[in-house]
Amino acid sequence: MFAKNTWYVAARSEELDGGKPLGRKVCNEAIVFYRQADGTPAAVEDFCPHRGAPLSLGFVHEGRLVCGYHGLEMGCDGQVVAMPGQRVRGFPCIRSYAVAERHGFVWVWPGDKARADASLIPSFHWAGNAEWAYGGGYYHVKADYRLMIDNLMDLTHETYVHANSIGQKEIDETPCTTKVDGDHVVTSRFMHGIEAPPFWKLALRGHGLPDDGPVDRWQICHFTPPTHVMIEVGVALQGHGGYDASADKKVSAVVVDFITPETETSHHYFWGMARHFQPHDAALTQAIREGQGRIFGEDMEMLERQQANLSAWPERKLLALNIDAGGVQSRRVIERLLAAEASTHTTAP
Structure with missing residues:
Protein backbone atom coordinates (compact mmCIF):
# COMPACT_ATOMS: atom_id res chain seq x y z
CA MET A 1 0.00 0.00 0.00
CA ILE A 121 16.01 13.70 1.93
CA PRO A 122 15.45 15.56 -1.35
CA SER A 123 16.78 19.05 -1.90
CA PHE A 124 14.75 21.80 -3.57
CA HIS A 125 16.19 24.81 -5.36
CA TRP A 126 13.58 27.14 -3.84
CA ALA A 127 14.09 26.12 -0.22
CA GLY A 128 16.08 28.67 1.76
CA ASN A 129 16.70 30.76 -1.38
CA ALA A 130 16.30 34.51 -0.82
CA GLU A 131 15.04 34.94 -4.40
CA TRP A 132 12.01 32.79 -3.59
CA ALA A 133 9.13 33.21 -1.17
CA TYR A 134 7.16 30.29 0.30
CA GLY A 135 3.73 30.12 1.86
CA GLY A 136 1.66 27.04 2.54
CA GLY A 137 -0.49 24.99 4.87
CA TYR A 138 -1.76 21.56 5.85
CA TYR A 139 -4.90 19.54 5.22
CA HIS A 140 -5.91 16.17 6.61
CA VAL A 141 -7.61 14.37 3.73
CA LYS A 142 -9.83 11.31 4.12
CA ALA A 143 -8.73 9.65 0.88
CA ASP A 144 -6.11 7.23 -0.42
CA TYR A 145 -2.89 9.19 -0.95
CA ARG A 146 -2.68 7.89 -4.52
CA LEU A 147 -5.91 9.71 -5.38
CA MET A 148 -4.15 12.98 -4.54
CA ILE A 149 -1.23 12.02 -6.78
CA ASP A 150 -3.68 11.24 -9.59
CA ASN A 151 -5.29 14.63 -9.03
CA LEU A 152 -2.03 16.56 -9.18
CA MET A 153 -0.59 14.71 -12.17
CA ASP A 154 -3.72 15.40 -14.26
CA LEU A 155 -4.65 19.08 -14.10
CA THR A 156 -7.55 18.90 -16.56
CA HIS A 157 -9.83 18.83 -13.50
CA GLU A 158 -8.99 22.51 -12.95
CA THR A 159 -11.48 23.50 -15.65
CA TYR A 160 -14.30 22.06 -13.55
CA VAL A 161 -13.24 21.91 -9.89
CA HIS A 162 -11.48 25.28 -9.91
CA ALA A 163 -13.53 27.16 -12.50
CA ASN A 164 -13.44 30.44 -10.54
CA SER A 165 -9.71 30.56 -9.76
CA ILE A 166 -7.24 28.70 -11.98
CA GLY A 167 -9.48 26.72 -14.33
CA GLN A 168 -10.11 27.59 -17.98
CA LYS A 169 -11.29 25.78 -21.09
CA GLU A 170 -7.86 25.94 -22.74
CA ILE A 171 -6.59 23.35 -20.26
CA ASP A 172 -9.02 20.83 -21.78
CA GLU A 173 -8.23 21.95 -25.30
CA THR A 174 -4.43 21.75 -25.00
CA PRO A 175 -2.88 18.27 -25.12
CA CYS A 176 -0.38 17.28 -22.46
CA THR A 177 2.71 15.08 -22.77
CA THR A 178 3.94 12.55 -20.22
CA LYS A 179 7.53 11.34 -19.93
CA VAL A 180 9.18 8.90 -17.55
CA ASP A 181 12.86 9.01 -16.59
CA GLY A 182 13.52 6.23 -14.11
CA ASP A 183 11.36 7.07 -11.09
CA HIS A 184 10.71 10.63 -12.27
CA VAL A 185 7.39 11.22 -14.05
CA VAL A 186 6.77 14.52 -15.85
CA THR A 187 3.49 15.72 -17.34
CA SER A 188 3.62 19.01 -19.26
CA ARG A 189 1.10 21.37 -20.81
CA PHE A 190 1.83 24.70 -22.57
CA MET A 191 -0.94 27.12 -23.53
CA HIS A 192 -0.35 30.14 -25.77
CA GLY A 193 -2.20 33.43 -26.27
CA ILE A 194 -4.90 32.89 -23.66
CA GLU A 195 -6.56 35.04 -21.02
CA ALA A 196 -5.07 34.61 -17.55
CA PRO A 197 -7.52 33.07 -15.03
CA PRO A 198 -8.34 35.03 -11.82
CA PHE A 199 -5.55 33.58 -9.67
CA TRP A 200 -2.88 34.46 -12.22
CA LYS A 201 -4.34 37.93 -12.79
CA LEU A 202 -3.77 38.50 -9.06
CA ALA A 203 -0.18 37.33 -9.44
CA LEU A 204 0.43 39.55 -12.49
CA ARG A 205 -0.85 42.61 -10.62
CA GLY A 206 1.30 41.70 -7.63
CA HIS A 207 4.35 41.77 -9.91
CA GLY A 208 3.39 45.08 -11.47
CA LEU A 209 2.38 43.55 -14.82
CA PRO A 210 -0.83 44.15 -16.79
CA ASP A 211 -3.55 41.55 -16.29
CA ASP A 212 -5.81 42.43 -19.23
CA GLY A 213 -3.76 41.08 -22.15
CA PRO A 214 -3.06 37.60 -23.55
CA VAL A 215 -0.51 35.39 -21.82
CA ASP A 216 1.34 32.16 -22.35
CA ARG A 217 0.75 29.66 -19.55
CA TRP A 218 2.53 26.47 -18.49
CA GLN A 219 1.98 23.55 -16.12
CA ILE A 220 4.80 21.02 -15.63
CA CYS A 221 4.03 18.34 -13.04
CA HIS A 222 6.93 16.37 -11.51
CA PHE A 223 6.30 13.20 -9.49
CA THR A 224 9.20 11.75 -7.51
CA PRO A 225 9.00 8.95 -4.96
CA PRO A 226 7.78 8.22 -2.52
CA THR A 227 4.87 10.67 -2.95
CA HIS A 228 6.13 14.15 -3.82
CA VAL A 229 4.61 16.28 -6.60
CA MET A 230 6.22 19.59 -7.58
CA ILE A 231 4.39 21.58 -10.27
CA GLU A 232 6.10 24.36 -12.21
CA VAL A 233 3.43 26.91 -13.05
CA GLY A 234 3.26 30.42 -14.39
CA VAL A 235 2.17 32.89 -17.03
CA ALA A 236 4.18 35.27 -19.20
CA LEU A 237 3.03 38.19 -21.28
CA GLN A 238 2.44 36.85 -24.77
CA GLY A 239 5.31 37.13 -27.21
CA HIS A 240 8.14 37.17 -24.65
CA GLY A 241 9.17 33.52 -24.65
CA GLY A 242 6.58 31.85 -22.44
CA TYR A 243 8.30 29.57 -19.92
CA ASP A 244 11.68 31.03 -20.93
CA ALA A 245 10.59 34.68 -20.65
CA SER A 246 12.69 37.06 -18.59
CA ALA A 247 11.71 37.59 -14.96
CA ASP A 248 10.25 41.04 -15.67
CA LYS A 249 7.75 39.62 -18.17
CA LYS A 250 6.33 36.68 -16.20
CA VAL A 251 5.15 35.35 -12.87
CA SER A 252 6.30 31.83 -12.07
CA ALA A 253 6.19 29.49 -9.13
CA VAL A 254 6.43 25.91 -7.93
CA VAL A 255 3.33 24.36 -6.39
CA VAL A 256 4.68 22.24 -3.55
CA ASP A 257 2.83 19.04 -2.66
CA PHE A 258 4.07 16.67 0.04
CA ILE A 259 1.59 13.80 0.33
CA THR A 260 2.13 11.57 3.36
CA PRO A 261 0.04 8.39 3.80
CA GLU A 262 -1.75 8.08 7.12
CA THR A 263 -3.84 4.95 6.54
CA GLU A 264 -5.13 3.11 3.47
CA THR A 265 -7.89 5.71 3.12
CA SER A 266 -6.41 8.92 4.53
CA HIS A 267 -3.33 11.09 4.16
CA HIS A 268 -1.60 14.24 5.32
CA TYR A 269 -1.34 16.92 2.65
CA PHE A 270 1.30 19.63 3.06
CA TRP A 271 0.62 22.17 0.34
CA GLY A 272 2.26 25.41 -0.61
CA MET A 273 3.66 27.65 -3.31
CA ALA A 274 7.24 28.78 -3.77
CA ARG A 275 7.17 31.83 -6.02
CA HIS A 276 9.96 33.47 -7.96
CA PHE A 277 8.69 37.04 -8.00
CA GLN A 278 8.33 39.76 -5.36
CA PRO A 279 9.76 37.44 -2.67
CA HIS A 280 9.78 40.13 0.04
CA ASP A 281 6.12 41.13 -0.34
CA ALA A 282 4.55 39.54 2.75
CA ALA A 283 1.07 40.76 1.85
CA LEU A 284 1.30 39.09 -1.55
CA THR A 285 2.50 35.87 0.10
CA GLN A 286 -0.54 35.91 2.37
CA ALA A 287 -2.96 36.69 -0.49
CA ILE A 288 -1.57 33.86 -2.60
CA ARG A 289 -1.63 31.48 0.37
CA GLU A 290 -5.28 32.25 1.05
CA GLY A 291 -6.20 31.81 -2.61
CA GLN A 292 -4.27 28.57 -2.88
CA GLY A 293 -5.81 27.29 0.34
CA ARG A 294 -9.30 27.76 -1.11
CA ILE A 295 -8.26 25.94 -4.28
CA PHE A 296 -6.92 22.97 -2.38
CA GLY A 297 -10.03 22.95 -0.21
CA GLU A 298 -12.04 22.33 -3.38
CA ASP A 299 -9.75 19.40 -4.21
CA MET A 300 -10.19 17.94 -0.74
CA GLU A 301 -13.98 17.84 -0.99
CA MET A 302 -13.82 16.09 -4.35
CA LEU A 303 -11.23 13.52 -3.23
CA GLU A 304 -13.05 12.63 -0.02
CA ARG A 305 -16.31 12.10 -1.90
CA GLN A 306 -14.42 10.07 -4.51
CA GLN A 307 -12.92 7.88 -1.76
CA ALA A 308 -16.37 7.33 -0.25
CA ASN A 309 -17.65 6.10 -3.60
CA LEU A 310 -14.68 3.82 -4.18
CA SER A 311 -15.04 2.34 -0.69
CA ALA A 312 -18.76 1.76 -1.23
CA TRP A 313 -18.25 0.04 -4.61
CA PRO A 314 -14.78 -1.55 -4.51
CA GLU A 315 -15.63 -4.02 -7.28
CA ARG A 316 -16.32 -1.37 -9.91
CA LYS A 317 -13.77 -0.89 -12.67
CA LEU A 318 -12.63 2.61 -13.57
CA LEU A 319 -11.69 4.01 -16.96
CA ALA A 320 -8.09 4.87 -17.85
CA LEU A 321 -7.94 7.73 -20.37
CA ASN A 322 -5.04 9.48 -22.03
CA ILE A 323 -5.26 12.34 -19.51
CA ASP A 324 -4.56 9.80 -16.72
CA ALA A 325 -1.07 8.95 -18.02
CA GLY A 326 0.80 10.95 -15.38
CA GLY A 327 -1.08 9.31 -12.51
CA VAL A 328 -0.81 5.84 -14.06
CA GLN A 329 2.95 6.15 -14.50
CA SER A 330 3.36 7.52 -10.97
CA ARG A 331 1.46 4.55 -9.56
CA ARG A 332 3.77 2.23 -11.47
CA VAL A 333 6.76 3.83 -9.77
CA ILE A 334 5.09 3.32 -6.38
CA GLU A 335 4.35 -0.31 -7.25
CA ARG A 336 8.04 -0.87 -8.10
CA LEU A 337 9.05 0.61 -4.74
CA LEU A 338 6.59 -1.62 -2.91
CA ALA A 339 7.80 -4.71 -4.77
CA ALA A 340 11.43 -3.88 -4.00
CA GLU A 341 10.67 -3.33 -0.31
CA ALA A 342 8.71 -6.60 -0.14
CA SER A 343 11.59 -8.42 -1.79
CA THR A 344 14.02 -7.02 0.77
CA HIS A 345 11.83 -8.24 3.64
CA THR A 346 11.53 -11.69 2.04
CA THR A 347 15.27 -12.15 1.53
CA ALA A 348 16.36 -10.68 4.87
CA PRO A 349 17.90 -13.27 7.19
Whole structure:
Protein backbone atom coordinates (compact mmCIF):
# COMPACT_ATOMS: atom_id res chain seq x y z
CA MET A 1 0.00 0.00 0.00
CA PHE A 2 2.82 2.40 0.87
CA ALA A 3 6.59 2.17 1.15
CA LYS A 4 8.00 2.62 4.65
CA ASN A 5 11.75 2.66 4.08
CA THR A 6 11.80 6.21 2.82
CA TRP A 7 11.42 9.79 4.05
CA TYR A 8 8.03 11.48 4.42
CA VAL A 9 7.09 14.95 5.60
CA ALA A 10 5.49 14.47 9.02
CA ALA A 11 4.91 18.06 10.09
CA ARG A 12 5.69 21.68 9.41
CA SER A 13 8.52 22.85 11.66
CA GLU A 14 6.30 25.36 13.45
CA GLU A 15 3.96 22.57 14.55
CA LEU A 16 6.63 21.53 17.07
CA ASP A 17 7.57 25.03 18.16
CA GLY A 18 4.94 25.45 20.88
CA GLY A 19 6.53 23.00 23.27
CA LYS A 20 3.73 20.46 23.01
CA PRO A 21 4.11 16.97 21.55
CA LEU A 22 2.40 16.25 18.24
CA GLY A 23 0.69 12.93 17.61
CA ARG A 24 0.44 11.91 13.97
CA LYS A 25 -0.04 8.58 12.21
CA VAL A 26 2.29 7.95 9.25
CA CYS A 27 1.94 4.81 7.14
CA ASN A 28 -0.22 3.27 9.88
CA GLU A 29 2.49 3.98 12.47
CA ALA A 30 1.23 5.98 15.47
CA ILE A 31 4.06 8.40 16.22
CA VAL A 32 4.56 11.31 18.61
CA PHE A 33 6.92 14.13 17.61
CA TYR A 34 8.51 16.69 19.93
CA ARG A 35 11.58 18.87 20.33
CA GLN A 36 14.45 17.90 22.59
CA ALA A 37 16.28 20.35 24.85
CA ASP A 38 18.63 21.38 22.02
CA GLY A 39 15.71 22.01 19.65
CA THR A 40 16.21 19.00 17.44
CA PRO A 41 13.10 16.91 16.70
CA ALA A 42 12.57 13.41 18.06
CA ALA A 43 9.95 10.78 17.29
CA VAL A 44 8.84 7.73 19.23
CA GLU A 45 5.87 5.39 19.26
CA ASP A 46 2.75 7.13 20.57
CA PHE A 47 2.27 4.52 23.30
CA CYS A 48 3.18 4.73 26.97
CA PRO A 49 4.60 1.37 28.13
CA HIS A 50 2.96 1.80 31.52
CA ARG A 51 -0.76 1.75 30.66
CA GLY A 52 -0.83 2.32 26.90
CA ALA A 53 -1.85 5.96 27.04
CA PRO A 54 -0.99 8.12 24.00
CA LEU A 55 2.18 10.02 24.81
CA SER A 56 0.96 12.80 22.54
CA LEU A 57 -1.53 13.71 25.31
CA GLY A 58 1.39 14.51 27.60
CA PHE A 59 3.89 17.37 27.61
CA VAL A 60 7.55 18.17 27.11
CA HIS A 61 9.65 19.08 30.16
CA GLU A 62 13.25 20.16 29.70
CA GLY A 63 13.35 18.34 26.38
CA ARG A 64 11.94 15.08 27.73
CA LEU A 65 8.57 13.61 26.79
CA VAL A 66 6.30 13.13 29.80
CA CYS A 67 3.18 10.97 29.74
CA GLY A 68 0.10 12.96 30.71
CA TYR A 69 -1.42 10.02 32.59
CA HIS A 70 1.07 9.11 35.34
CA GLY A 71 4.18 11.18 34.60
CA LEU A 72 6.39 8.54 33.02
CA GLU A 73 9.30 10.16 31.13
CA MET A 74 10.56 8.81 27.81
CA GLY A 75 13.91 9.25 26.14
CA CYS A 76 14.27 9.92 22.42
CA ASP A 77 15.60 6.38 21.98
CA GLY A 78 12.37 4.85 23.30
CA GLN A 79 13.83 3.99 26.72
CA VAL A 80 11.99 4.95 29.88
CA VAL A 81 14.01 7.60 31.70
CA ALA A 82 12.07 8.19 34.92
CA MET A 83 8.72 7.92 36.68
CA PRO A 84 7.64 9.46 39.98
CA GLY A 85 8.07 7.00 42.88
CA GLN A 86 9.18 4.17 40.59
CA ARG A 87 12.37 2.45 39.55
CA VAL A 88 12.30 2.22 35.78
CA ARG A 89 15.03 -0.35 35.19
CA GLY A 90 13.53 -3.17 33.18
CA PHE A 91 10.66 -1.11 31.80
CA PRO A 92 9.97 -2.15 28.19
CA CYS A 93 11.34 0.02 25.43
CA ILE A 94 9.07 1.50 22.78
CA ARG A 95 10.00 2.09 19.18
CA SER A 96 11.88 5.22 18.14
CA TYR A 97 12.02 6.61 14.61
CA ALA A 98 14.61 8.34 12.48
CA VAL A 99 13.65 11.99 12.14
CA ALA A 100 15.25 15.07 10.57
CA GLU A 101 14.41 18.70 9.90
CA ARG A 102 14.87 20.17 6.42
CA HIS A 103 13.31 22.99 4.36
CA GLY A 104 10.95 24.06 7.14
CA PHE A 105 9.52 20.54 7.58
CA VAL A 106 10.03 17.63 9.96
CA TRP A 107 10.71 14.39 8.08
CA VAL A 108 10.28 10.85 9.38
CA TRP A 109 11.44 7.42 8.20
CA PRO A 110 8.62 5.08 9.31
CA GLY A 111 10.48 1.91 8.32
CA ASP A 112 13.71 0.30 9.52
CA LYS A 113 15.56 2.99 11.47
CA ALA A 114 18.92 1.39 10.73
CA ARG A 115 18.40 2.04 7.02
CA ALA A 116 17.56 5.72 7.37
CA ASP A 117 20.00 8.04 5.61
CA ALA A 118 19.40 11.79 6.00
CA SER A 119 21.28 12.45 2.76
CA LEU A 120 18.33 10.86 0.92
CA ILE A 121 16.01 13.70 1.93
CA PRO A 122 15.45 15.56 -1.35
CA SER A 123 16.78 19.05 -1.90
CA PHE A 124 14.75 21.80 -3.57
CA HIS A 125 16.19 24.81 -5.36
CA TRP A 126 13.58 27.14 -3.84
CA ALA A 127 14.09 26.12 -0.22
CA GLY A 128 16.08 28.67 1.76
CA ASN A 129 16.70 30.76 -1.38
CA ALA A 130 16.30 34.51 -0.82
CA GLU A 131 15.04 34.94 -4.40
CA TRP A 132 12.01 32.79 -3.59
CA ALA A 133 9.13 33.21 -1.17
CA TYR A 134 7.16 30.29 0.30
CA GLY A 135 3.73 30.12 1.86
CA GLY A 136 1.66 27.04 2.54
CA GLY A 137 -0.49 24.99 4.87
CA TYR A 138 -1.76 21.56 5.85
CA TYR A 139 -4.90 19.54 5.22
CA HIS A 140 -5.91 16.17 6.61
CA VAL A 141 -7.61 14.37 3.73
CA LYS A 142 -9.83 11.31 4.12
CA ALA A 143 -8.73 9.65 0.88
CA ASP A 144 -6.11 7.23 -0.42
CA TYR A 145 -2.89 9.19 -0.95
CA ARG A 146 -2.68 7.89 -4.52
CA LEU A 147 -5.91 9.71 -5.38
CA MET A 148 -4.15 12.98 -4.54
CA ILE A 149 -1.23 12.02 -6.78
CA ASP A 150 -3.68 11.24 -9.59
CA ASN A 151 -5.29 14.63 -9.03
CA LEU A 152 -2.03 16.56 -9.18
CA MET A 153 -0.59 14.71 -12.17
CA ASP A 154 -3.72 15.40 -14.26
CA LEU A 155 -4.65 19.08 -14.10
CA THR A 156 -7.55 18.90 -16.56
CA HIS A 157 -9.83 18.83 -13.50
CA GLU A 158 -8.99 22.51 -12.95
CA THR A 159 -11.48 23.50 -15.65
CA TYR A 160 -14.30 22.06 -13.55
CA VAL A 161 -13.24 21.91 -9.89
CA HIS A 162 -11.48 25.28 -9.91
CA ALA A 163 -13.53 27.16 -12.50
CA ASN A 164 -13.44 30.44 -10.54
CA SER A 165 -9.71 30.56 -9.76
CA ILE A 166 -7.24 28.70 -11.98
CA GLY A 167 -9.48 26.72 -14.33
CA GLN A 168 -10.11 27.59 -17.98
CA LYS A 169 -11.29 25.78 -21.09
CA GLU A 170 -7.86 25.94 -22.74
CA ILE A 171 -6.59 23.35 -20.26
CA ASP A 172 -9.02 20.83 -21.78
CA GLU A 173 -8.23 21.95 -25.30
CA THR A 174 -4.43 21.75 -25.00
CA PRO A 175 -2.88 18.27 -25.12
CA CYS A 176 -0.38 17.28 -22.46
CA THR A 177 2.71 15.08 -22.77
CA THR A 178 3.94 12.55 -20.22
CA LYS A 179 7.53 11.34 -19.93
CA VAL A 180 9.18 8.90 -17.55
CA ASP A 181 12.86 9.01 -16.59
CA GLY A 182 13.52 6.23 -14.11
CA ASP A 183 11.36 7.07 -11.09
CA HIS A 184 10.71 10.63 -12.27
CA VAL A 185 7.39 11.22 -14.05
CA VAL A 186 6.77 14.52 -15.85
CA THR A 187 3.49 15.72 -17.34
CA SER A 188 3.62 19.01 -19.26
CA ARG A 189 1.10 21.37 -20.81
CA PHE A 190 1.83 24.70 -22.57
CA MET A 191 -0.94 27.12 -23.53
CA HIS A 192 -0.35 30.14 -25.77
CA GLY A 193 -2.20 33.43 -26.27
CA ILE A 194 -4.90 32.89 -23.66
CA GLU A 195 -6.56 35.04 -21.02
CA ALA A 196 -5.07 34.61 -17.55
CA PRO A 197 -7.52 33.07 -15.03
CA PRO A 198 -8.34 35.03 -11.82
CA PHE A 199 -5.55 33.58 -9.67
CA TRP A 200 -2.88 34.46 -12.22
CA LYS A 201 -4.34 37.93 -12.79
CA LEU A 202 -3.77 38.50 -9.06
CA ALA A 203 -0.18 37.33 -9.44
CA LEU A 204 0.43 39.55 -12.49
CA ARG A 205 -0.85 42.61 -10.62
CA GLY A 206 1.30 41.70 -7.63
CA HIS A 207 4.35 41.77 -9.91
CA GLY A 208 3.39 45.08 -11.47
CA LEU A 209 2.38 43.55 -14.82
CA PRO A 210 -0.83 44.15 -16.79
CA ASP A 211 -3.55 41.55 -16.29
CA ASP A 212 -5.81 42.43 -19.23
CA GLY A 213 -3.76 41.08 -22.15
CA PRO A 214 -3.06 37.60 -23.55
CA VAL A 215 -0.51 35.39 -21.82
CA ASP A 216 1.34 32.16 -22.35
CA ARG A 217 0.75 29.66 -19.55
CA TRP A 218 2.53 26.47 -18.49
CA GLN A 219 1.98 23.55 -16.12
CA ILE A 220 4.80 21.02 -15.63
CA CYS A 221 4.03 18.34 -13.04
CA HIS A 222 6.93 16.37 -11.51
CA PHE A 223 6.30 13.20 -9.49
CA THR A 224 9.20 11.75 -7.51
CA PRO A 225 9.00 8.95 -4.96
CA PRO A 226 7.78 8.22 -2.52
CA THR A 227 4.87 10.67 -2.95
CA HIS A 228 6.13 14.15 -3.82
CA VAL A 229 4.61 16.28 -6.60
CA MET A 230 6.22 19.59 -7.58
CA ILE A 231 4.39 21.58 -10.27
CA GLU A 232 6.10 24.36 -12.21
CA VAL A 233 3.43 26.91 -13.05
CA GLY A 234 3.26 30.42 -14.39
CA VAL A 235 2.17 32.89 -17.03
CA ALA A 236 4.18 35.27 -19.20
CA LEU A 237 3.03 38.19 -21.28
CA GLN A 238 2.44 36.85 -24.77
CA GLY A 239 5.31 37.13 -27.21
CA HIS A 240 8.14 37.17 -24.65
CA GLY A 241 9.17 33.52 -24.65
CA GLY A 242 6.58 31.85 -22.44
CA TYR A 243 8.30 29.57 -19.92
CA ASP A 244 11.68 31.03 -20.93
CA ALA A 245 10.59 34.68 -20.65
CA SER A 246 12.69 37.06 -18.59
CA ALA A 247 11.71 37.59 -14.96
CA ASP A 248 10.25 41.04 -15.67
CA LYS A 249 7.75 39.62 -18.17
CA LYS A 250 6.33 36.68 -16.20
CA VAL A 251 5.15 35.35 -12.87
CA SER A 252 6.30 31.83 -12.07
CA ALA A 253 6.19 29.49 -9.13
CA VAL A 254 6.43 25.91 -7.93
CA VAL A 255 3.33 24.36 -6.39
CA VAL A 256 4.68 22.24 -3.55
CA ASP A 257 2.83 19.04 -2.66
CA PHE A 258 4.07 16.67 0.04
CA ILE A 259 1.59 13.80 0.33
CA THR A 260 2.13 11.57 3.36
CA PRO A 261 0.04 8.39 3.80
CA GLU A 262 -1.75 8.08 7.12
CA THR A 263 -3.84 4.95 6.54
CA GLU A 264 -5.13 3.11 3.47
CA THR A 265 -7.89 5.71 3.12
CA SER A 266 -6.41 8.92 4.53
CA HIS A 267 -3.33 11.09 4.16
CA HIS A 268 -1.60 14.24 5.32
CA TYR A 269 -1.34 16.92 2.65
CA PHE A 270 1.30 19.63 3.06
CA TRP A 271 0.62 22.17 0.34
CA GLY A 272 2.26 25.41 -0.61
CA MET A 273 3.66 27.65 -3.31
CA ALA A 274 7.24 28.78 -3.77
CA ARG A 275 7.17 31.83 -6.02
CA HIS A 276 9.96 33.47 -7.96
CA PHE A 277 8.69 37.04 -8.00
CA GLN A 278 8.33 39.76 -5.36
CA PRO A 279 9.76 37.44 -2.67
CA HIS A 280 9.78 40.13 0.04
CA ASP A 281 6.12 41.13 -0.34
CA ALA A 282 4.55 39.54 2.75
CA ALA A 283 1.07 40.76 1.85
CA LEU A 284 1.30 39.09 -1.55
CA THR A 285 2.50 35.87 0.10
CA GLN A 286 -0.54 35.91 2.37
CA ALA A 287 -2.96 36.69 -0.49
CA ILE A 288 -1.57 33.86 -2.60
CA ARG A 289 -1.63 31.48 0.37
CA GLU A 290 -5.28 32.25 1.05
CA GLY A 291 -6.20 31.81 -2.61
CA GLN A 292 -4.27 28.57 -2.88
CA GLY A 293 -5.81 27.29 0.34
CA ARG A 294 -9.30 27.76 -1.11
CA ILE A 295 -8.26 25.94 -4.28
CA PHE A 296 -6.92 22.97 -2.38
CA GLY A 297 -10.03 22.95 -0.21
CA GLU A 298 -12.04 22.33 -3.38
CA ASP A 299 -9.75 19.40 -4.21
CA MET A 300 -10.19 17.94 -0.74
CA GLU A 301 -13.98 17.84 -0.99
CA MET A 302 -13.82 16.09 -4.35
CA LEU A 303 -11.23 13.52 -3.23
CA GLU A 304 -13.05 12.63 -0.02
CA ARG A 305 -16.31 12.10 -1.90
CA GLN A 306 -14.42 10.07 -4.51
CA GLN A 307 -12.92 7.88 -1.76
CA ALA A 308 -16.37 7.33 -0.25
CA ASN A 309 -17.65 6.10 -3.60
CA LEU A 310 -14.68 3.82 -4.18
CA SER A 311 -15.04 2.34 -0.69
CA ALA A 312 -18.76 1.76 -1.23
CA TRP A 313 -18.25 0.04 -4.61
CA PRO A 314 -14.78 -1.55 -4.51
CA GLU A 315 -15.63 -4.02 -7.28
CA ARG A 316 -16.32 -1.37 -9.91
CA LYS A 317 -13.77 -0.89 -12.67
CA LEU A 318 -12.63 2.61 -13.57
CA LEU A 319 -11.69 4.01 -16.96
CA ALA A 320 -8.09 4.87 -17.85
CA LEU A 321 -7.94 7.73 -20.37
CA ASN A 322 -5.04 9.48 -22.03
CA ILE A 323 -5.26 12.34 -19.51
CA ASP A 324 -4.56 9.80 -16.72
CA ALA A 325 -1.07 8.95 -18.02
CA GLY A 326 0.80 10.95 -15.38
CA GLY A 327 -1.08 9.31 -12.51
CA VAL A 328 -0.81 5.84 -14.06
CA GLN A 329 2.95 6.15 -14.50
CA SER A 330 3.36 7.52 -10.97
CA ARG A 331 1.46 4.55 -9.56
CA ARG A 332 3.77 2.23 -11.47
CA VAL A 333 6.76 3.83 -9.77
CA ILE A 334 5.09 3.32 -6.38
CA GLU A 335 4.35 -0.31 -7.25
CA ARG A 336 8.04 -0.87 -8.10
CA LEU A 337 9.05 0.61 -4.74
CA LEU A 338 6.59 -1.62 -2.91
CA ALA A 339 7.80 -4.71 -4.77
CA ALA A 340 11.43 -3.88 -4.00
CA GLU A 341 10.67 -3.33 -0.31
CA ALA A 342 8.71 -6.60 -0.14
CA SER A 343 11.59 -8.42 -1.79
CA THR A 344 14.02 -7.02 0.77
CA HIS A 345 11.83 -8.24 3.64
CA THR A 346 11.53 -11.69 2.04
CA THR A 347 15.27 -12.15 1.53
CA ALA A 348 16.36 -10.68 4.87
CA PRO A 349 17.90 -13.27 7.19
